[in-house]
Amino acid sequence: MDIKELYQEIILDHGKNPRNKNIFKDFNKDAKGHNPLCGDKVHIFLKLNNEMKLENISFEGEGCAISMASASIMTEIIKGKEFNVAKKIQEDFLNMIKEGSKLSLNSLSDSENTTMMSLSGVKRFPMRVKCATLAWHTFIEAVEGNKKIVNTEN
Amino acid sequence: MDTKVIKSKFPIFQNKINGKQLIYLDSANSSQKPKTVIDRISKFYSKEFSNIGRSVHSLAVIATNRFEETRDLVKKFINAKSREEVIFTKNATEAINLVASTYGEKFINKGDEILITELEHHANYVPWHFIRQRKGAIIKFAECNDKGEVDIDEIKKLITNKTKIIAITHLSNVTGAIMPVKKIVDLANEKKIPVLVDGCQGAPHLEIDMQKLGCDFYAISCHKMYGPTGVGILYAKKKWLDILPPYQGGGGMIEEVKKDNITFPGSPTKFEAGTLQTAEVVGFSESIKFIEGVGIKNIMQHEREILEYGLEEIRKNNSVRIIGDPKNRGSIISFTIKGIHPHDIATILDEDGVAIRAGHHCCQILHKKMGIAASARASLGIYNTKEDIDVLKNSIKKCNKIFNN
Ligand SMILES: Cc1ncc(COP(=O)(O)O)c(C=O)c1O
Numbered sequence: 001m002d003i004k005e006l007y008q009e010i011i012l013d014h015g016k017n018p019r020n021k022n023i024f025k026d027f028n029k030d031a032k033g034h035n036p037l038c039g040d041k042v043h044i045f046l047k048l049n050n051e052m053k054l055e056n057i058s059f060e061g062e063g064c065a066i067s068m069a070s071a072s073i074m075t076e077i078i079k080g081k082e083f084n085v086a087k088k089i090q091e092d093f094l095n096m097i098k099e100g101s102k103l104s105l106n107s108l109s110d111s112e113n114t115t116m117m118s119l120s121g122v123k124r125f126p127m128r129v130k131c132a133t134l135a136w137h138t139f140i141e142a143v144e145g146n147k148k149i150v151n152t153e154n
Numbered sequence: 155m156d157t158k159v160i161k162s163k164f165p166i167f168q169n170k171i172n173g174k175q176l177i178y179l180d181s182a183n184s185s186q187k188p189k190t191v192i193d194r195i196s197k198f199y200s201k202e203f204s205n206i207g208r209s210v211h212s213l214a215v216i217a218t219n220r221f222e223e224t225r226d227l228v229k230k231f232i233n234a235k236s237r238e239e240v241i242f243t244k245n246a247t248e249a250i251n252l253v254a255s256t257y258g259e260k261f262i263n264k265g266d267e268i269l270i271t272e273l274e275h276h277a278n279y280v281p282w283h284f285i286r287q288r289k290g291a292i293i294k295f296a297e298c299n300d301k302g303e304v305d306i307d308e309i310k311k312l313i314t315n316k317t318k319i320i321a322i323t324h325l326s327n328v329t330g331a332i333m334p335v336k337k338i339v340d341l342a343n344e345k346k347i348p349v350l351v352d353g354c355q356g357a358p359h360l361e362i363d364m365q366k367l368g369c370d371f372y373a374i375s376c377h378k379m380y381g382p383t384g385v386g387i388l389y390a391k392k393k394w395l396d397i398l399p400p401y402q403g404g405g406g407m408i409e410e411v412k413k414d415n416i417t418f419p420g421s422p423t424k425f426e427a428g429t430l431q432t433a434e435v436v437g438f439s440e441s442i443k444f445i446e447g448v449g450i451k452n453i454m455q456h457e458r459e460i461l462e463y464g465l466e467e468i469r470k471n472n473s474v475r476i477i478g479d480p481k482n483r484g485s486i487i488s489f490t491i492k493g494i495h496p497h498d499i500a501t502i503l504d505e506d507g508v509a510i511r512a513g514h515h516c517c518q519i520l521h522k523k524m525g526i527a528a529s530a531r532a533s534l535g536i537y538n539t540k541e542d543i544d545v546l547k548n549s550i551k552k553c554n555k556i557f558n559n
């Protein structure tokens with residue numbers, strides 16, 4: 001396998017031009033994630049309405065191309081979706097990255113599928129898995145958690 | 155010096171990494187081990203092993219002798235005045251903690267000052283931070299300039315009547331800056347301030363002669379000197395070891411134990427509590443023999459050549475920023491590439507068999523000072539060649555290509 005399978009065009013594009021990388025005013029949930037080994041940092045902001053729909057989501061942070069692209073891709077895909085659906089997508093994503101399983105959801109559009117799949121190459125780079133999963137764990141923490149800071153080391 | 159011969163003494167280079175020849179540029183993190191060191195550990199366990207210093211049977215005598223012979227070798231290698239000045243620890247981190255804890259306990263009080271530099275590895279800051287917390291002491295940081303070196307005047311101006319210790323690195327593990335240890339010691343001597351040197355990067359790459367350096371304490375990690383993990387050395391002047399309290403308590407470090415009182419022997423026994431990393435210490439004797447066999451002057455000259463070639467070649471790439479430009483530089487090149495995070499660099503290089511380190515290298519204060527969160531670091535050892543640099547150089551170009559910058 002080639003290193004280009006890790007650094008696919010979609011990832012490089014999201015890494016260089018991250019989507020939803022800002023802070024919007026009326027967020028009502030947020031959480032920070034930190035990967036002390038690499039120094040990757042993300043801060044997820046979201047607006048969850050009464051029907052548990054993710055009206056808006058954004059992130060701030062710094063880190064490697066993989067961590068930034070993954071955060072960008074996540075916000076793009078789950079924005080506007082019900083939290084329950086987004087949570088399923090998160091689980092599906094983690095399974096793909098950690099276990100190498102195929103994405104199983106049929107609720108995603110073809111292009112969403114392709115975008116998510118672009119990160120599947122990370123599976124072969126165990127040291128980089130945490131970079132790819134940081135934003136996704138932090139997103140769940142923002143909605144369900146109470147400790148507010150996700151640390152990949154504990 | 156024939157680097158092919160040198161490389162052939164290190165079994166690790168017979169392996170392929172990702173199907174490629176291993177280009178090991180992470181020796182500042184930990185060096186690879188010659189076969190003689192690996193074999194020595196195996197022989198010790200096969201033929202000579204027993205716990206040391208406790209039993210009277212023959213094996214105990216043999217094992218104790220091998221262990222203590224290594225202490226003698228170290229004494230000679232670093233030119234200590236006596237073997238009592240050589241204490242085995244588990245690494246340099248433990249050696250520095252030993253000094254911070256015992257010297258700090260006895261001599262550092264509220265409002266006293268500990269003088270370190272912005273170049274320090276966390277191992278030479280965090281132990282002092284504990285003393286700061288415990289005693290209400292103050293830590294002062296001598297500033298590092300944009301060349302990544304600390305001018306001696308920066309140290310001079312921070313010395314006060316309250317300065318109780320100066321703790322400095324010998325060779326920065328990020329910028330490669332070599333500190334003028336002797337001059338700092340002379341400065342400190344005027345005020346009778348002891349100097350601790352973090353010799354982690356100094357010991358593998360420079361001539362280390364305790365009489366010439368004149369420092370009070372010198373900390374070494376043997377795993378960076380072609381030796382086994384689990385072994386560190388604290389050199390300390392005997393006058394300190396005689397008056398410092400023990401560090402850890404337990405078996406082996408006592409003189410007499412009664413219900414109402416315990417007395418302790420002299421150094422090094424007082425500071426070596428519990429069963430030690432016996433086989434590793436014995437294995438380290440072969441590292442010293444290896445270094446002496448090649449000759450530290452030859453090592454220095456060879457690494458200088460590779461370093462200069464590396465700096466020259468890497469500077470040709472305009473997207474690369476080399477961290478620091480110290481006048482006096484040891485075998486380390488830390489760098490960033492415009493628009494590419496160091497971890498992405500390390501992953502791409504790894505695919506070509508090139509092992510470097512990426513991150514803050516346990517120097518967050520220095521990275522902040524340089525305005526970056528992390529860097530990529532190529533560090534040299536005796537086995538590196540110009541061809542290694544060429545592979546590195548091409549691998550960096552590959553990063554540029556993938557990231558299209
Ligand atoms: C300058 C310096 N000091 C201290 C250390 C800590 O060494 P160890 O982890 O072996 O105790 C290192 C190694 O990373 C170092 O480079």
